Amino acid sequence: MTDFKIKGKVWLITDNNGELINDIDTDQIFHNAFLHITEISEMGEHTFGNLEGWEDFPEKCNPGDIVFAGSNFGAGSSRQQAVDCFEALGIKAIVSESYGAIYKRNAINSGFPILIFQQINNFVKEGAIKNLDEIEIDFIAGELKNVSSGKIFKIDPFSKVQKDIMEKGSLLTI
Amino acid sequence: MPGKTVIEKIFANHSEEDISPGKIVWIDLDVVTARDFGGPNVVKNFHKNYEGESVFDPSKVFFTFDLTVPPKTIQYANNQMICRKFAKEKGVKVFDIDKGIGTHTLIENGLVQSGSIVVGTDSHMNILGAVNSFGQGMGDVDITFGFRYGRTWFEVPETVKVNIEGNPSYEYSAKDLVIKVLSILRTDKILGKSVEFYGDPIEKLDLPERITFLSMITEMGGIVGFIPFNSNTENEIKKMSGLDNVAPEIKADEDASYFDIIDLDISDIESMVSAPPYPHNGMKVSDLDKVNVDFGFVGSCTNGRIEDILKVWTILKGKRIKEGVQLSIVPATVEVYKQAFEKGILKDLLDAGAIISNPGCGGCAQGHIGMTGKGEVMVSTGNRNFPGKQGDGFNYLTSPEVVAFSVLNGFISDREF
Numbered sequence: 197m198t199d200f201k202i203k204g205k206v207w208l209i210t211d212n213n214g215e216l217i218n219d220i221d222t223d224q225i226f227h228n229a230f231l232h233i234t235e236i237s238e239m240g241e242h243t244f245g246n247l248e249g250w251e252d253f254p255e256k257c258n259p260g261d262i263v264f265a266g267s268n269f270g271a272g273s274s275r276q277q278a279v280d281c282f283e284a285l286g287i288k289a290i291v292s293e294s295y296g297a298i299y300k301r302n303a304i305n306s307g308f309p310i311l312i313f314q315q316i317n318n319f320v321k322e323g324a325i326k327n328l329d330e331i332e333i334d335f336i337a338g339e340l341k342n343v344s345s346g347k348i349f350k351i352d353p354f355s356k357v358q359k360d361i362m363e364k365g366s367l368l369t370i
Numbered sequence: 371m372p373g374k375t376v377i378e379k380i381f382a383n384h385s386e387e388d389i390s391p392g393k394i395v396w397i398d399l400d401v402v403t404a405r406d407f408g409g410p411n412v413v414k415n416f417h418k419n420y421e422g423e424s425v426f427d428p429s430k431v432f433f434t435f436d437l438t439v440p441p442k443t444i445q446y447a448n449n450q451m452i453c454r455k456f457a458k459e460k461g462v463k464v465f466d467i468d469k470g471i472g473t474h475t476l477i478e479n480g481l482v483q484s485g486s487i488v489v490g491t492d493s494h495m496n497i498l499g500a501v502n503s504f505g506q507g508m509g510d511v512d513i514t515f516g517f518r519y520g521r522t523w524f525e526v527p528e529t530v531k532v533n534i535e536g537n538p539s540y541e542y543s544a545k546d547l548v549i550k551v552l553s554i555l556r557t558d559k560i561l562g563k564s565v566e567f568y569g570d571p572i573e574k575l576d577l578p579e580r581i582t583f584l585s586m587i588t589e590m591g592g593i594v595g596f597i598p599f600n601s602n603t604e605n606e607i608k609k610m611s612g613l614d615n616v617a618p619e620i621k622a623d624e625d626a627s628y629f630d631i632i633d634l635d636i637s638d639i640e641s642m643v644s645a646p647p648y649p650h651n652g653m654k655v656s657d658l659d660k661v662n663v664d665f666g667f668v669g670s671c672t673n674g675r676i677e678d679i680l681k682v683w684t685i686l687k688g689k690r691i692k693e694g695v696q697l698s699i700v701p702a703t704v705e706v707y708k709q710a711f712e713k714g715i716l717k718d719l720l721d722a723g724a725i726i727s728n729p730g731c732g733g734c735a736q737g738h739i740g741m742t743g744k745g746e747v748m749v750s751t752g753n754r755n756f757p758g759k760q761g762d763g764f765n766y767l768t769s770p771e772v773v774a775f776s777v778l779n780g781f782i783s784d785r786e787f
Contacts, residue, residue, distance in 0.1 A: 219557055219648065221756045228735040228759070231437075232445035234411050246758040268557050268591055272754065274493040276411060276509035297562045297593050298493055302509035357394045357523055367515050368419040 198363045200335040202288045208327045209265040216317050218266035222278040240284030259286025270299025279303045304358050305367040312352035373623025375529035376596045377564035380504045391528040400486040402516040406435040408491025410449035411510035413456040426520030428461040434472025439730040470703030470729030471671050473497045484617040494671045496587050496594040500580035501607050527564045527593045528629035534569035536637035544579035545769035548586045549642035553652025561591035577606035578675040585672040589649035641784035644767035646755045655784045665748040666697040666777035669732035673751035674702025676709040678770040683715040685774035686722035692780035698725045698740040700732030733760045749776045
C-alpha cells in the first residue's frame with residue numbers, strides 16, 4: 197500500500213530576507229554541467245549546487261525531510277535530474293505555490309510527491325511555518341499540519357493521475 | 371457546445387475523449403524524440419522497464435543530438451554511443467552530431483506540421499508552435515513511455531488570449547518584441563497555459579521571427595504559443611520543410627472560451643535586453659548605464675537561423691569587433707550553415723573577428739562553446755540568463771543586431787559609436 201501521508205522536517209528555501217525564493221530554475225537545482233549523469237544515486241550531491249546560499253543543502257538535509265520553495269519552482273529545462281536529485285537525497289516531498297509545467301509532469305511521472313500550497317510565501321513570511329518545523333501532509337485530504345505549532349493548512353489534494361501514478365510507482369510501471 | 375481554442379482542437383484530433391480545459395486525457399503522439407541529453411536516460415529506463423520490447427513506431431521515434439556536439443567529454447561520447455546502439459537495435463533514425471538543433475531539424479525534414487503533437491527532451495519544443503504544431507518538452511520518464519506506447523496523459527491546458535496592439539515608430543525585431551512581452555507577462559500570467567497571440571505587430575512576423583518569439587513561451591512559464599498564419603506563413607513552412615503540401619492551419623473558433631484575455635500595447639518598444647538574472651527582467655538598451663561586454667553569442671534555438679546571422683553580417687562586414695571582445699556564431703542547423711556558406715558571408719564574419727562553430731545548441735549549456743569567466747559580461751541571442759547558465763558571468767539576452775553592435779563598440783548598444 198502506498199502511503200499518502202508523510203511526516204518530516206521542513207527546509208524553507210529562502211533568500212537573505214527569509215523569504216521563499218521564487219522562480220528557482222532547473223539549472224539552479226541541478227546544474228547543466230552534470231547532465232551526463234544517468235545514475236540517480238549519483239545525483240543527490242549536486243542538488244541546489246548552483247543556488248546561491250544553498251550549495252551545502254545535500255550535506256545539511258536528511259532523508260525524510262520536506263522542501264518548501266517559492267512559486268514557479270523548477271522553471272526551465274526538461275531535465276529529469278532536477279526531480280531525481282531530491283529522490284536520491286531521500287527528500288519526501290516538495291511544497292510550493294506553483295511549478296514549472298515540465299517539472300510538474302516529471303515529478304508526477306516519477307511518482308515523486310509535489311504539493312501545491314496557495315499563499316505559502318505569505319504563511320512563511322508571517323512565521324506560520326519555520327525552518328526545521330515538523331509537519332505532516334495528507335496528500336489525498338489536502339491537509340498540511342504544522343506539528344510544532346498545531347496549526348492546520350488546506351493545500352491542493354493530489355490529482356487523480358498523481359495518485360494513480362504514485363500508487364504504481366511511476367508512469368513506467370502503470 | 372462552446373467553440374474550441376487551438377490547443378483544444380489539436381488535442382481533440384489526437385484523443386478519443388472529450389476535451390475540456392483542466393481534464394486529464396490520453397493523447398496520441400505523432401513524433402517522439404530524445405536528445406543526447408535525456409536520451410541515454412531514456413534508453414536506460416527503456417531497458418529497465420521494457421526490455422526486449424519495440425518502440426511504438428520506429429518511423430515516429432528519433433534521436434536528435436544537439437547539446438554536446440561533437441562530445442566534449444568521454445561521458446557524453448559514451449552517452450551518444452548508448453543512444454546510437456539503441457537506435458540501431460530498434461530501427462530508429464538518429465539525426466547525429468552534424469545536424470544541429472533537434473527542433474529546427476524536425477521542421478527542416480518535414481516531420482512537423484499543422485496540428486501535429488511532437489514531444490522531446492527539450493524544454494523549447496514549443497518552438498514548433500511556429501508551424502502550428504504542439505511541441506512539448508518532457509523529462510526522460512515521460513519520453514520513455516512515449517517511445518514505447520506513442521501516447522501520454524495530458525491535463526488539457528487553459529488558453530490565454532493575448533492581443534498585441536500598437537504601431538511603434540521604432541523598427542523592432544522579434545527578439546525585442548518577445549523580451550517586451552515577457553517583461554510584461556513575466557512568469558505568472560500564463561504559467562501552465564497555452565497562449566494565442568493576435569494583433570498586427572505579431573501576425574506580421576515571418577517564420578524565423580515566429581520561431582524566435584515562440585521559443586520564449588517557456589521563459590514565460592507557458593506551455594505553447596500560437597500565432598495565426600499571415601499570407602506568407604504557409605509558403606515559408608513549405609520552403610523550410612521541403613513539403614509540397616502542409617496540413618491546413620488549426621484556428622481557434624470565434625466563440626472559443628479563454629481563461630484570460632490580455633491586451634498589450636507595445637507602442638513604446640525599443641531595442642530590448644533581458645538583464646541578468648531573469649529572462650523577464652526586460653529593459654530598453656537606452657535605459658542601461660554603460661555595460662562593457664566581453665563576449666557575444668549569436669545562435670540557439672531562438673536566434674540561430676540564417677536571417678539572424680545575416681543581420682550580424684550586415685552590421686559587421688568590413689569592420690572589426692572591439693579588441694579583446696569575443697564573438698561566437700553557432701548556426702542552428704547544418705542547413706543554415708550551408709546557406710551562410712553559399713551566401714559568401716562567412717569570410718566577412720571571420721575577418722570581423724567572429725568564431726563560427728558547427729551547428730548545435732551553442733553555448734546555451736556547458737556543452738558546446740563560449741562560456742564566460744567569473745564576472746564577465748555576455749550579450750547573447752539565447753533564451754535564458756539564469757545564474758550559471760552560460761558560464762560564471764552575467765548574461766544579457768538580446769537580438770542579433772544588439773549583439774553585433776555591442777561587440778563592435780565593446781559595450782551594450784544598438785547602433786555604432
